[in-house]
Amino acid sequence: MSTAWLSLGSNLAPADNLARAAHALREQFGDVVFSPVYRTPAVGFQGPDFLNAAAVITTDLSPVELNNWLHALEDRFGRDRSGPRFSSRPLDIDIVFYDDLVLEGPGNLRLPRPELQFAFVLKPLCDVAPGHRVPGDGRTLAELWSAHPDRKAPPAPESLDLG
Template sequence: MAQVYVSIGSNQDRSRYIRASLDALRTAFGELLLSSVYESEAVGFDGDNFYNLVAGFETELSVGELSRCLKAIEDDNGRCRKGPKFSGRTLDIDILTYDALTGDREGVQLPRNEIVKNAFVLLPLAEIAPNVLHPVLKTSYAEMWRDYDRDQQLWSVDFEWAGKQVSKAI
């Protein structure tokens, strides 16, 4: 079984699509390790604020099979792939890491570069996997967050899923 971390984001009917993604991921992979849900401004385009979080789980799927599964979840939730790359979306699920694999694996670049670029990826990853080492940099996600240049603002939001409080607003 491979340990996988994925980022999840939505800026259209955010609560609905984040919950739907978590339902689908739990159905496909079982127990999920979830970060808090964070709100942040859109990065790379003008648009509504996003909700973002990171989920961890184990899978027997290959990287390519996992990527196809995540795209199917996005598509099942109304993801439009015809617009510009940087635009609003119902759901975006990206593989951040797959065990300690690196490089291009079945069309997926591992680890995902957004880990070191975006606070809305690094903070939730550091929250649920603080002592895990980045496969290339060999630095823990907690250390990476501590040293991160906080140029992007994000804040935790009240969020419930499956009868449990996932996060609270601070």
């Protein structure tokens, strides 16, 4: 079994979609550890705020199989990939880490996920795994967060509990 750290986000009916996504993840992977949920502004476009969280799962799926499963879940939620990359979405789930793999491709699969640089990905992951070392970098998530420019004004926590 492998461990995967996921980033979840939604800005279209976000509370409902994140709760439903959490349910789907638990159905597929059993015990799932969820971070608190945070409200963050859209990045790269003008749009409604996102609700973001992180999840840690164990899986026997390969990184490619897991990525495909997550894309199929996003599609079930109405994700439209025909528009601009940065746009509103009912559900976005990315694999940020998969064990200690460093991987480029196929397709959009990148491990570690480059969006780790953004507070909306880093802060929730730091909440669930502060001691996790970033493959290829060696720093822990806590070290990355302590050096992050947004640490003095972190994302706003929401009352939504995915746990």
